[in-house]
Amino acid sequence: EQTLKKPFQRLLLAIAIGAASLAAQAADFKPHIVRFGYGLAEDSNQGRAAKFLAEDLAKRTDGKFRMKGFASAALGSDLQMQNALIGGAQEMTVVSTATLVGIVDDFGVFDLPFLFANEKEADAVLDGPVGQKLMAKLEAKGLVGLAYWENGFRNLTNSKHAIAKMDDLKGVKLRVMQNPMYIDMFNSMGANAVPLSFSELFTALESKTVDGQENPVNTIESSKFYEVQKYLSITRHVYSPWIVLASKKWWDGLGADEKKAVMASAVASRDFERKDSRAEGARALEDLKKKGMQVTVLNEAELDKMRQTARPATTKFAASGHAELVKELDAEVAKLRK
Ligand code: TK8
Incomplete structure (x- = not known):
């Protein structure tokens, strides 16, 4: 029985591997330069997450997507970058949701003072129906919301x-x-x-x-x-969220596999960034003292x-x-x- 089962399992495994590599080959990635602008220094939670995002996206796209991070508002302030995305002059950014209220005023709901008691509540609401509903409203304005990062309690x-x-x-x-x-x-x-x-x-x-x-x-x-x-x-x-945004003009030109990869990388960067920011908070306070x-x-x-x-x-x-x-x-x- 054992001897019968083993070759059969091997065969199944071989088929599975074959199918997976076929699927990987079939994924269609064209070369892209992605300019990712952000406001903080390179040596910050934002900078570390930007680096993670670039590396993760390269991995998912066989190196076809080359993301370049621009720290310290080198491409402009939050508001300027939002407009650059809308116009199609820049591909991606991360900004404070509070600076988005001129585009979708509903984002003001996250600015309500003393709204969340802890990070867990913030995560649940941002990643849940309310957070997703607000993100969806950006599309009509020329922006695509991909993920919420943590800026943190102010x-x-x-x-x-x-x-x-x-x-x-x-x-x-x-x-x-x-x-x-x-x-x-x-x-x-x-x-x-x-x-x-x-x-x-x-x-x-x-x-x-x-x-x-x-x-x-x-x-x-x-x-x-x-x-x-x-x-x-x-x-x-x-509690202040950051939001990772893509230009809708750019996004609309991506293929289905490419969109999926960008989205998956944004979500992976979110998990990395939140963990990193939370680990860093206590150390930062001690250092400030x-x-x-x-x-x-x-x-x-x-x-x-x-x-x-x-x-x-x-x-x-x-x-x-x-x-x-x-x-x-x-x-x-x-x-x-x-
Ligand atoms: C960085 C800003 C910053 C925000 C602010 O570009 O403006 O005070 O907290 O993180 O988005």
Whole structure:
């Protein structure tokens, strides 16, 4: 029986291998240069994930897709790159979803302060129906959403004084992303919100055009903000997603196998990036302390004050045609907390 079974199994295996290699040969990949622009330094979570993405995509396409990463906004700010993708002048990018609201305003739903309690909730919502529905809306605007990366929970830094309570924000000139929710939120808390692209931020902090900014600790470290900012306040006021985008003009010219490979690489890069960013977070915070930043952790009462104060910004967003979406998102989060 054994002797009969073995050759038969071998035959099956041989057929399977043959079929698999045939399928691989049949996959149709043409040579492509893919320009992938991003805002952070090459030595950052964004840079590491960009490198992973390029290598993964090369593997999946027999080296036919050659992705070139452009760090530090060398191809432009988030907004400029979005427009370059829409126009077909650039193939891919990764940007903050908060900077997409001028194109699909529904993305503002992820800017709601204190929406997610942890990364697990964020992953479930972004990779679930709400996140996917919003991605689908980009197509009509000339963009294809591929995957959400983690930017992370945002914290405050500034060069004026320690911020231990909401009232300490009074009069602080705070750079925010070009996004109405952030402007409303921080103005309501007493700060002076100044919308500015990330690519101009370091210089603005250095020249004291603005006193402070808010970003995850990974970014504060990789962008060397500790050189120009003394005080760090742990607030985790918004969980910030990044989104990997392709130009629809470019995407539409790809074959089915090529689209599948790009999509698969984007998802693989997402898993790599989230793991890497989370592992890096604690180390980045320790390093910021070593670099001389004074760290203040806001207590629950102060965070709650911020939450209450920011509420009208939430209401305003819901009232501007997003009531259903906010309800849907709240329901998903509630379900996750059961
Ligand atoms: C980088 C930006 C950045 C974002 C910001 O291009 O602008 O503060 O957090 O990560 O997308």
